[in-house]
Amino acid sequence: MTGTHLGMPAFPEAAREAVRDGVLRANLRHATHTIRDKRARAVAELADWDRLRAAGKAVKDHTLRHLDRYLLQLEAAVTAAGGTVHWAADADEANRIVTGLVLATGEREVVKVKSMATQEIGLNEALEAAGIAAYETDLAELIVQLGHDRPSHILVPAIHRNRAEIRDIFRTEMGRWGRPAPEALGDDPRELAEAARLHLREKFLRAKVAVSGANFMVAETGTMVVLESEGNGRMCLTLPETLISVVGVEKVVPTFRDLEIFLQTLPRSSTAERMNPYTTMWTGLGPSRGADGDGPTAFHLVLLDNGRTDTLADEVGRQALRCIRCSACLNVCPVYERAGGHAYGSVYPGPIGAILSPQLRGTSSEIDASLPYASTLCGACYEVCPVAIDIPEVLLHLRERVAQGGPVTRDGIRVTLRPAHGHTAERAAMRAARLLLDHPGALRAGMRLLARARRLRPRRLPGPGRAWTDTRELPAVPAESFRDWWTRERGNPQ
Numbered sequence: 001m002t003g004t005h006l007g008m009p010a011f012p013e014a015a016r017e018a019v020r021d022g023v024l025r026a027n028l029r030h031a032t033h034t035i036r037d038k039r040a041r042a043v044a045e046l047a048d049w050d051r052l053r054a055a056g057k058a059v060k061d062h063t064l065r066h067l068d069r070y071l072l073q074l075e076a077a078v079t080a081a082g083g084t085v086h087w088a089a090d091a092d093e094a095n096r097i098v099t100g101l102v103l104a105t106g107e108r109e110v111v112k113v114k115s116m117a118t119q120e121i122g123l124n125e126a127l128e129a130a131g132i133a134a135y136e137t138d139l140a141e142l143i144v145q146l147g148h149d150r151p152s153h154i155l156v157p158a159i160h161r162n163r164a165e166i167r168d169i170f171r172t173e174m175g176r177w178g179r180p181a182p183e184a185l186g187d188d189p190r191e192l193a194e195a196a197r198l199h200l201r202e203k204f205l206r207a208k209v210a211v212s213g214a215n216f217m218v219a220e221t222g223t224m225v226v227l228e229s230e231g232n233g234r235m236c237l238t239l240p241e242t243l244i245s246v247v248g249v250e251k252v253v254p255t256f257r258d259l260e261i262f263l264q265t266l267p268r269s270s271t272a273e274r275m276n277p278y279t280t281m282w283t284g285l286g287p288s289r290g291a292d293g294d295g296p297t298a299f300h301l302v303l304l305d306n307g308r309t310d311t312l313a314d315e316v317g318r319q320a321l322r323c324i325r326c327s328a329c330l331n332v333c334p335v336y337e338r339a340g341g342h343a344y345g346s347v348y349p350g351p352i353g354a355i356l357s358p359q360l361r362g363t364s365s366e367i368d369a370s371l372p373y374a375s376t377l378c379g380a381c382y383e384v385c386p387v388a389i390d391i392p393e394v395l396l397h398l399r400e401r402v403a404q405g406g407p408v409t410r411d412g413i414r415v416t417l418r419p420a421h422g423h424t425a426e427r428a429a430m431r432a433a434r435l436l437l438d439h440p441g442a443l444r445a446g447m448r449l450l451a452r453a454r455r456l457r458p459r460r461l462p463g464p465g466r467a468w469t470d471t472r473e474l475p476a477v478p479a480e481s482f483r484d485w486w487t488r489e490r491g492n493p494q
């Protein structure tokens with residue numbers, strides 16, 4: 001942490017530039033307001049929304065409580081259906097597994113879809129280091145990749161780009177990655193989509209290996225589920241010969257029937273659609289698939305921990321693992337709307353990123369220690385969350401952890417965190433206040449002294465208090481303390 005502001009260092013610095021960028025703010029404002037209004041209408045259509053929300057929360061909580069059992073059940077079901085399950089404790093292990101699997105096929109390129117988990121572990125970079133090219137096939141992720149950019153939204157990773165910017169990216173970059181954009185490409189959405197379609201088709205038809213994520217994994221059947229809007233995901237999941245899915249362990253649900261809840265709440269919360277356009281499910285390699293049937297002939301599931309079981313050990317913070325990545329909380333957040341996704345320094349931006357990243361990664365870095373403060377605590381995120389994650393509660397819990405330190409689980413071991421650097425002055429001020437309040441005589445003398453010296457009041461505080469007075473007026477010291485006023489008007493309170 002830096003000492004620029006008590007408890008508020010890195011996120012504000014990262015957000016400063018974004019807040020000054022008028023085009024970015026306009027893009028974000030337009031996109032988030034459009035989606036949030038549509039979502040509100042789609043949710044209002046369902047009379048049983050509150051019951052669906054409660055049911056989703058209950059299923060997720062139950063599964064997380066018995067995660068060990070359901071993961072073993074899932075492993076058995078995937079294996080019985082012809083798939084191979086790999087367990088990855090962290091990003092390095094997951095990257096090693098996936099890279100090894102791709103190299104074993106003899107291929108040097110993969111197509112990718114729906115894989116926030118692979119962004120979380122930096123898989124593209126690991127593949128590149130091993131001489132393997134990874135091509136994103138989701139339209140928004142393609143824009144991010146071609147633009148040498150980073151995703152800034154869970155659902156719409158290129159939300160910070162407008163049509164003209166996308167056209168320019170396609171024109172200059174597509175040719176370097178494969179089929180170039182048409183000469184006279186305009187910024188009409190249909191033209192842009194067609195350019196992406198032609199560019200990607202070439203990749204789909206050539207790729208022998210695909211890497212995907214999954215929205216859900218069904219323990220009882222070993223079924224993987226991907227929800228997407230463009231159909232590109234389905235091409236990825238069915239055309240290549242080898243499919244490698246990298247999925248966080250929290251994505252498991254017990255039964256096929258549980259999907260019924262999430263297939264209603266997820267599309268309405270994320271894209272305001274009544275039903276998801278493309279829902280693809282696959283269960284290992286069944287007798288009708290394999291070498292003689294449709295779909296991949298080899299399926300590998302990489303189950304990723306990477307801080308999730310540590311998060312599960314935290315009684316308050318574990319509710320973040322309920323998240324189904326709908327992005328509704330981003331679209332209503334006044335902080336996200338102004339700062340954009342990059343300032344969160346993680347593949348998970350917005351309110352969910354502010355509680356998930358500091359738990360998955362710990363709070364030792366500047367950005368992670370500052371993320372719990374990246375909120376006004378207005379509660380809008382909790383109101384819209386389809387699995388009722390009380391994000392403000394977790395934010396306060398994590399703020400307390402950053403400021404006070406205390407016990408946490410890291411890599412499965414219980415450790416005690418020290419208070420974050422930067423809170424020393426705050427704690428010293430609180431100790432001094434307690435001392436004064438415990439000694440009324442000293443408090444009275446101090447207040448009289450302050451009142452006498454009121455004309456010497458500085459406009460800005462020195463040292464660590466300076467950041468506070470950069471954005472606020474330092475209040476004037478009254479000529480008379482409340483205690484003296486009371487004594488004068490009503491007599492001595494003692």
Ligand code: SF4
Pocket residue numbers: 154269322323324325326327328329330352381384385386387388389
């Ligand atoms: S925290 Fe809730 S609202 Fe936000 S992305 Fe996750 S499920 Fe959606």
